Amino acid sequence: MSTLTLRAAPPERLDLLRVNPLSLSGLSVAEASRLPVGTSRRGLLLGDCFTLALDGSDTLTIEGGSDRLDRVGASLSGGHIRVVGDVGQRLGEGMVGGTLTVTGSAGPFAGSGATGGTLTIEGDAGDHAGGAAYAAKAGLDGATLVIRGRAGNYLGDRMRRGLLVVGEAGAFAGSRMIAGTIAAASVGDHPGYGMRRGTILARAHGAIAPSFVETGTHDLVFLRLLARSLRALSPAHADLAAGALKRYSGDLATLGKGELWVAAG
């Protein structure tokens, strides 16, 4: 297992796009230390901020996180990255495969455009988790994103496919969803605003937009399959999917093929 140990709080935002098990596997410590990570004119290098211990394996641990570590695991295609601490924006952006675990909290746009692999955030996530960055084609796009704590607003905004499991989410969860599935213990006001397709499952919710209509309670095979797929990630969410649910259809302002499932009663 390779390890990067943050020596002190970074003096500026660091871009770790080029730092992953694959890119480090063929480098010596001296070569890896010269990877540029700074975002100011000072030109900070990886070795300026981290102590490196490399063994060429497919597992990388970053000890000592910071909310200034951007694009951790971005474009990850395989292997494992574990961050002990917090990370900044765009965690796992465009990730294709592998696993990415953060023991702390993440900044905005976690999992944006990720097409494969599994991201797990043990703490909280910022706004737009699983959502699309500016001018990007889509948000979460096939990967699995698990947020154990609370997510900010616009969770899964413009999400296209994949599974997003979250504790609590803020307002406008699942806004402009193209497709995919969000399972949450609770969502804030106006879930699914502008969604075209996709599924949002929530135990509790805030105000529901008038462009959603209740369509009754149903016992669908899909929900049993969803419960089964959620079981390994979160038994509590699986129990929610297996329980009595009420369905809303929306957003009728758009295509209207999305659905919002909430606990009945």
Added chain:
Amino acid sequence: MAAWVKGGAADADAAIDAAAALLAQARMPVIAGLCAELSAIRAAYGLAGAIGASLDPIAGPSLYAELGSLSRSGAMGTTPAEAIGRADALFVVGNAPWDRPIVASLAEGGPTRGRAAGAERTILSLGGPRNGATRHVAYPAEPGGLAIAIAHLRACAKGHLADETAYHDLARRLFAAQYGVVLYAAEEVGEHGVEMLQGLIKDLNETTRFFSLPVSDPFQGRALLQLSAWTTGQAPRVGFGRGLPEHDPWRFDGARQVASGEADAALWLASLPAPRPDWLSRLPSIAIVGEGSADATADAAEIVIAVGVPGASAGGAIWDERRGAIAYIPASGHAAERDAAAVIEAIRDRINAGTLAEC
């Protein structure tokens, strides 16, 4: 030309020297405001490129509410002149547009050309102030806000909802127009609301003709956006820390950069009136402001330099809302000693002549 350094009156050259010294040693300077004539904004982008600064205009929230939607789903727009000449229906969304002269211009007459020529012009509003000065049919917004109301209206217009709300009546009136125009302020409606509104306009265009006319922000954002595009190829919030213009609306949000402690110096540029942000006092800062303005005081920033005001004591190219274009406006009175572009270029020259702080 009035200038102050650390609260004391100074001559312009001393203030420029102090500004250059402050910016030269900064790790991540921010150039904000950018409410000025184009020559000054161009100089600011040049300075940012030279010192690795980021830029964040005060017009940012308005610009990005529009750009976010535009980048995803496009827009169907028109110009003020076309709206005045052709529209038989004006749909005003929100409060902000009512203060603009375009509302009165449209209320004064009807369409004179095109397919609706000679028709009476109908004015409709959603969530507006029920302005008694302009005769119009008003519909209240939803408690959840304008974006929710627009979605509700669009669902009614699509025929997807069969509730008893007045939005069905509003939708019928919109479809009855031969050439309709939606007037709104992007910042007030928000990115999601703008996208929903543009979707409604597309839906209306399945049956009739309808266009959007977003009012411009009052801080030169429209002109700045064009300059940013032709200078960097990007929208305005860019950073030059790595030597190239990187666009990132979240990372280069000046208020966020200051709150997080990432920014260590700021230059506030407002030769035209713009509200100075509270955060400017929380870090070493320079303010280049219009002479005679409320901010041309010793305590506005660590270094304050008063410059010519476009249209008053300086000439300059600024946004003309009526024409929807950039236009030159000459000085109406005695020209100031220096304009903002000259001051910013002098700061850059001083930095280039010296040595940037070592890492």
